[in-house]
Amino acid sequence: xxxxxxxxxxxxxxxAAVDWDRMASRxxxxxxxxxxxxxxxxxxxxxxxxxPYFWLVTxxxxxxxxxxxxxxxxxxxxxxxxxxxxxxxxxxxxxxxRQLWLGITAIALIAMLAFALLVGPDLHLRNFIFLVExxxxxxVRSRVGEVRGAIQFPSVxxxxxxxxxxAGAQTVIVLxxxxxxxxxxxxxxxxxxxxxLRSLLVLHAFPVLTLIVPMFLMLYWIGLLDTLxxxxxxxxxxxxxxAIFIMKGFFDAVPWDIxxxxxxxxxxxxxxxxxxxxxxxxxxxxxxAVFTFIRGWEEYIFVFTFLxxxxxxxxxxxxxxxxxxxxxxxxxxxxxxxxxxxVPSLILYLAAQRYLMQISIGGVKG
Amino acid sequence: MAKVEFRHVVKxxxxxxVIPDLSLTIEDGEFVALLGPSGCGKSxxxxxxxxIYLPSGGELLFDGCIVNEVEAKDRNVGIVFQSYALYPxxxxxxxxxxxxxxxxxxxxxxxGRVIRAANLVQVEELxxxxxxxLSGGQQQRVALARALVKEPQLxxxxxxxxxxxxxxxxxMRTEIKSLQKKLGVTTVLVTHDxxxxxxxxxxxICMRAGRIEQIGTPDDLYRRPESLFIASFIGSxxxxxxxxxxxxxxxxxxxxxxxxxxxxxxxxxxxxxxLLRFTGSGLSGRIAxxxxxxxxILYVVDTDLGYLRVLEHGSVAAHAVGEPVSIGFSPDDSLVxxxxxxxxxxxxxxxxxx
Numbered sequence: 001x002x003x004x005x006x007x008x009x010x011x012x013x014x015x016a017a018v019d020w021d022r023m024a025s026r027x028x029x030x031x032x033x034x035x036x037x038x039x040x041x042x043x044x045x046x047x048x049x050x051x052p053y054f055w056l057v058t059x060x061x062x063x064x065x066x067x068x069x070x071x072x073x074x075x076x077x078x079x080x081x082x083x084x085x086x087x088x089x090x091x092x093x094x095x096x097x098r099q100l101w102l103g104i105t106a107i108a109l110i111a112m113l114a115f116a117l118l119v120g121p122d123l124h125l126r127n128f129i130f131l132v133e134x135x136x137x138x139x140v141r142s143r144v145g146e147v148r149g150a151i152q153f154p155s156v157x158x159x160x161x162x163x164x165x166x167a168g169a170q171t172v173i174v175l176x177x178x179x180x181x182x183x184x185x186x187x188x189x190x191x192x193x194x195x196x197l198r199s200l201l202v203l204h205a206f207p208v209l210t211l212i213v214p215m216f217l218m219l220y221w222i223g224l225l226d227t228l229x230x231x232x233x234x235x236x237x238x239x240x241x242x243a244i245f246i247m248k249g250f251f252d253a254v255p256w257d258i259x260x261x262x263x264x265x266x267x268x269x270x271x272x273x274x275x276x277x278x279x280x281x282x283x284x285x286x287x288x289a290v291f292t293f294i295r296g297w298e299e300y301i302f303v304f305t306f307l308x309x310x311x312x313x314x315x316x317x318x319x320x321x322x323x324x325x326x327x328x329x330x331x332x333x334x335x336x337x338x339x340x341x342x343v344p345s346l347i348l349y350l351a352a353q354r355y356l357m358q359i360s361i362g363g364v365k366g
Numbered sequence: 367m368a369k370v371e372f373r374h375v376v377k378x379x380x381x382x383x384v385i386p387d388l389s390l391t392i393e394d395g396e397f398v399a400l401l402g403p404s405g406c407g408k409s410x411x412x413x414x415x416x417x418i419y420l421p422s423g424g425e426l427l428f429d430g431c432i433v434n435e436v437e438a439k440d441r442n443v444g445i446v447f448q449s450y451a452l453y454p455x456x457x458x459x460x461x462x463x464x465x466x467x468x469x470x471x472x473x474x475x476x477x478g479r480v481i482r483a484a485n486l487v488q489v490e491e492l493x494x495x496x497x498x499x500l501s502g503g504q505q506q507r508v509a510l511a512r513a514l515v516k517e518p519q520l521x522x523x524x525x526x527x528x529x530x531x532x533x534x535x536x537x538m539r540t541e542i543k544s545l546q547k548k549l550g551v552t553t554v555l556v557t558h559d560x561x562x563x564x565x566x567x568x569x570x571i572c573m574r575a576g577r578i579e580q581i582g583t584p585d586d587l588y589r590r591p592e593s594l595f596i597a598s599f600i601g602s603x604x605x606x607x608x609x610x611x612x613x614x615x616x617x618x619x620x621x622x623x624x625x626x627x628x629x630x631x632x633x634x635x636x637x638x639x640x641l642l643r644f645t646g647s648g649l650s651g652r653i654a655x656x657x658x659x660x661x662x663i664l665y666v667v668d669t670d671l672g673y674l675r676v677l678e679h680g681s682v683a684a685h686a687v688g689e690p691v692s693i694g695f696s697p698d699d700s701l702v703x704x705x706x707x708x709x710x711x712x713x714x715x716x717x718x719x720x
Contacts, residue, residue: 255451258453258454260413261451261453262453262464263416263438264417264418264443264444265512266440267467267468
C-alpha cells in the first residue's frame with residue numbers, strides 16, 4: 001500500500017479510466033495501413049526492376065528473325081504482373097511460414113501453367129545458334145536476304161574463355177595482394193600508415209574513365225596493348241584499393257589473442273597468418289572474390305579500349321558487336337547472347353549470396 | 367621445467383615506460399601470481415615471458431640463459447589467454463594438436479599426446495566439437511590442454527578465470543592448482559583478482575605502476591602488507607583506513623583520540639573488518655547498513671570518522687540497522703602506515719579509544 005497523500009495529487013480511480021480498447025483498435029488499423037502502403041510501394045518498385053530481366057529471357061527464347069512481334073511480351077506480362085502482385089499479397093496476408101510457402105507455391109504453379117499456355121507455343125531455341133555457329137551473323141542475315149557486311153565473329157566460347165581468364169586472373173591477383181596488404185595495414189605500425197589508408201579511399205573515388213588515355217599510352221609503351229594480361233593489370237590496379245580497405249576491416253576484427261596464441265604454440269608469423277588468421281577472414285575473402293570476379297566479368301570500357309583483335313574479345317565485347325551487327329535483324333539473338341552472358345554471374349551470386357551478406361566495413365582506425 | 371629470472375627488465379611502448387625496472391626470480395616448479403590493478407604491467411611482463419613483446423632493456427633468463435632474443439615459437443611456453451583464444455575454425459582436437467604441428471613428431475605420438483592432454487583436463491568427449499559449441503568452462507579446459515600438450519617448460523595464465531561464473535571459477539581454481547602440483551610445471555598467473563592469487567599461488571608478486579610493491583606468500587601479503595596499497599588491495603571486504611596525527615602516545619583522528627605506541631607523525635591506520643568487534647567500549651557509531659553474506663554479516667557503521675566496515679561471523683544478525691554500537695579491536699591487529707610514504711611502520715600500534 002502506498003501511504004495516503006504521497007500520490008494524492010495524481011488523478012486516480014474510475015473517473016480517469018483509459019479507453020484501452022479504442023487505443024488498441026486505433027493502433028491496429030494504423031499498423032494495417034502502414035503495411036498496405038509498404039506493400040503497395042514494394043509492388044510498384046519491384047515490377048520495373050524484375051520486368052526487364054523477365055523480358056530478356058522471354059525474348060531470347062521467343063523472338064524470330066525479321067519479325068518485330070511484341071504480342072508475346074504483352075502476354076507474358078499478363079502472366080507476370082499479376083503473379084508479382086499476388087506474391088506480395090501473400091507475403092502480406094500470410095499468418096505464418098506454412099501459409100506463406102503454400103501461397104507462393106500455388107502462385108508459382110498457376111503462373112507456370114498460364115505461362116505454358118499463353119507463351120509456351122512461341123518458345124524456341126533457334127536464337128542460341130551463336131553457341132554452335134561462329135558465323136551466325138551471316139546465317140541470320142541470310143534469312144532476311146541481306147548478307148553483305150557481316151562482322152567476322154570469333155567463337156563465343158573463345159570470348160567466354162577470355163572473360164573467364166580476365167575475371168579469374170584478376171580475382172586471384174586481387175585476393176593475394178589485398179589480403180597481404182590489408183593484413184600488414186591492420187597489424188603493423190609504420191610511418192605513413194594513416195596517410196596510406198586515406199589515399200586508398202581517394203584512389204577509389206577516381207572515375208576510372210579519366211585515366212583511359214594515359215593508361216592506353218602506358219600499355220602501348222610497355223607493349224601490353226591488345227593483350228589480356230595488360231587489361232588484367234589495369235583492372236587489378238583499379239580494384240585493389242577498395243579490396244584492401246574492406247579486407248583491413250576484416251583483419252581488424254580478428255582478435256590479437258589467437259595470433260599471439262599461435263605464436264606461442266610454435267608457429268612462425270607466416271604460419272600463424274596462413275593457419276589461424278586467414279581462416280577467420282574467409283567470408284571477407286569470398287566476398288572480395290565474388291565482387292572482383294563479377295567486376296572483371298562485366299568489364300567493358302577497358303577491354304573495349306585496350307583490346308583490338310577479335311580473338312581477344314571478351315563476352316562484353318562480343319555482346320557489343322552482336323548488338324551492333326544483328327540488332328536490326330534479330331534482336332532475339334542479342335537477347336540470347338545477353339542471357340548467356342548473364343548466367344555465370346547469376347550462378348556465382350546465388351552460390352555466394354550467404355557470404356556477400358556479411359560484408360560490412362567497420363570503423364576506420366588510422 | 368625452468369627457473370625464470372627478470373634482471374632489470376625495462377619495457378617501453380613508444381614514449382610510455384610501462385615497466386621501469388623489474389627484477390625477480392621464479393623458482394623451478396613454482397606457482398607464482400602476478401597481482402595488481404589493470405595497467406600495472408603484469409600482462410606486459412607475461413607477454414615478455416611468452417616472447418610476444420621484446421624487452422626494451424635488461425635481461426630475461428630461462429634456467430640462467432638469456433632469452434631476450436629467442437622467438438616466441440622457440441621458447442616452449444604454454445599460455446592460456448583471458449579469452450582462451452581457441453582457434454574458432456578448428457575442432458577441439460585440432461586446437462589441442464596445433465602446438466604439435468610444428469614439432470617433428472610421429473603421428474602416433476602426436477595423437478597420443480592429444481588424448482593424454484585432453485584426459486588431464488577431462489575434455490576427451492569434446493574432441494570433435496568446435497569451440498563455439500563449448501561452454502566457457504569447457505573452452506577454458508581446452509585452452510589448458512592446448513597449453514599443456516607440448517609439455518611446456520613454463521605455463522602462463524593470463525586472467526584465466528575472469529570469464530567464468532562464480533561456481534565454475536571455484537572448481538577451476540582447485541583444478542588448475544592441483545594440475546600444476548601434479549605436473550610440477552613452473553607457472554605464472556596474471557590476475558587482478560586477489561582471491562585468485564591468494565588461493566592458487568605459492569608466492570604472490572604484487573605490482574603497481576610497473577614496479578614490484580611486495581613479494582611474499584599470500585599470508586605475508588595479508589598479515590604483513592608492506593604498504594598501504596597492498597593492505598587496501600588484498601582482503602575482501604577491503605580494509606578500513608583511518609588517517610590521523612600521532613604524538614605523545616595518542617593518535618588524533620578528527621575529535622577521536624586513539625592510544626598510540628610508536629614514533630610521532632602523520633599516520634594511517636589500517637583495520638581489517640574481520641578483526642573489528644562490537645564491544646562495550648571503543649569507537650562509537652551507529653549501524654548504517656547491514657549486508658548478509660551467508661556465513662558472515664558485514665555491518666557498515668557510521669562513526670565520527672566516516673563509515674567503517676565490521677565483519678561478524680554467524681548468519682543471524684545480532685544487531686539492527688540504526689543501533690548504536692562501539693567498535694573495539696586488539697592493538698596487535700592494527701596496521702600503522704606512514705601517511706607520506708605509505709610504508710608500514712612495524713613498531714607502531716594503535717588501540718581502540720577508551
